[in-house]
Amino acid sequence: MASLRGVSRPARGLPICNPSRSVFPACTRRNGSTQAAEAAAPIPELLELETDSKLDAPELSPEEKKIFRPWKRAADRKIPLPGSRYQYHPPKYYRGPLHPIQSPAASDPVARDFVPGPFSFPRLRQTLYSTIAPDLMTLAYLHTPPGTPKKEPAERLRTWDDSSPYHKNRPLRAPRGAPVLPLRERNITFRNIPExxxxxxxxxxxxxxxxxxxxxxxxxxxxxxxxxxxxxxxxxxxxxxxxxxxxxxxxxxxxxxxxxxxxxxxxxxxxxxxxxxxxxxxxxxxxxxxxxxxxxxxxxxxxxxxxxxxxxxxxxxxxxxxxxxxxxxxxxxxxxxxxxxxxxxxxxxxxxxx
Structure with missing residues (x-):
């Protein structure tokens, strides 16, 4: 400490490597991971990867823009990048809810059935959801008083008259003059509003x-x-x-x-x-x-x-x-x-x- 008294006051504030004080050493420390990284040979597939972020990189000059051609670099690449590490392909088939590998949701950009958008919301569709849907529920509302017995729907298919022994265990027949059976009308609720x-x-x-x-x-x-x-x-x-x-x-x-x-x-x-x-x-x-x-x-x-x-x-x-x-x-x-x-x-x- 006696040697520091002869130094000027501004020079006393400079950090000096003193073992008695908890300051960072002037020399860099080498550890095992650094030595192992330097000794390892570079992987040729990883040389194409960029370590710096493009958000922080400066804008290219006009001369560099003429030289920078990423499609040319990809075409000249002899060894492709390892697909298992840098390219993700979702499964092509859905193999059930218990399969360990599940397909991503359709809203995920990596999904095979991903469709970008919607980019606009039509005025007619917005009117349907905001105004018309409640009105349809009101117009189609059917009030059933409590205690009213439930009315069973009429039979849509014709039964056999059992005039022949071959009618037993046969499926019901379609109605006359209707080769295609129409849908059964369901009441409009908040679950099935028409659209x-x-x-x-x-x-x-x-x-x-x-x-x-x-x-x-x-x-x-x-x-x-x-x-x-x-x-x-x-x-x-x-x-x-x-x-x-x-x-x-x-x-x-x-x-x-x-x-x-x-x-x-x-x-x-x-x-x-x-x-x-x-x-x-x-x-x-x-x-x-x-x-x-x-x-x-x-x-x-x-x-x-x-x-x-x-x-x-x-x-x-x-x-x-x-x-x-x-x-x-x-x-x-x-x-x-x-x-x-x-x-x-x-x-x-x-x-x-x-």
Missing amino acids: IKEITLATYVPQAIKDADHLVVARTALLALTGTLPDITKTNSNVAQWQIIKGKKSGVKTTMYGNDAYDFLDRCINIVFPRIKDWKGIEASTGDSCGNLSWGFTPDQLALFPEIEVNYDMYPAKMIPGCRVFVKTSATSDRQARLLLQALGIPFTGEIRD
Whole structure:
């Protein structure tokens, strides 16, 4: 301490390696892990990995941008990176809930069935969830007083009269005149509120058998309306008087799901239907008894869509086809499907057939 008294006051505050004081030593310490890391040979597969973060790296100069070509480096790499360590592939098949390896959820970006989005929420769909859904529950509410005996549903299948010994243990027969048994209508609750599942657009162009340009125009028109590439359909039978040959390309169809279906229905309700002259509405007798409704557009009505009207001169004259629209809902009866579409803004006309 006597030697420090002769030093100036600012110099006394400098850290000096003194064994009696708990300060860091001036020399670096070497341990076993450091020596082992230096002695180990570098792995060639790990040389391609970057240790620094790209968030902290400075921006490349124009000269470096011309040289930096990651795709060229990946193409020139002779030894690929080990897939088990740097590439994760989820299982292709689902092998049950007890399997040790489970597929990630569909919302996980690494999942095989991952679909990015949704990037927008249609106004019609938001109106359905916020306003129409409670109204549908109110309109379809059926009050049952306490103590009311439960009414058993009527038999949908016909029984055998046991007039023959072969009728024993045979399954029940389908109702007369109904080859396909319709769905049984369920009451609307908060668990099964009807909604739009998909919308299919289909057009039949018999002129395409002789002139393929009609098929190109029909496919272009549906592509502009839906944003998806339509599939080409073929005829299933021969009709000699109409010169229809089996197996010839004569139509196109496409299907929209989710938000695309709601966007298309929104354009129909707010843009196309109000512009149709002397239009009374959709026939109320439409439906397949399972909650699926349909209607059609003539060529003049199809031209009212803004996607076609903005490029109307691009289509040849009198070659824009009409189309059929099939709306598939989650309702279990046509009555519930009409109730849903009426709440969305589609008018119905004519005699109602349940």
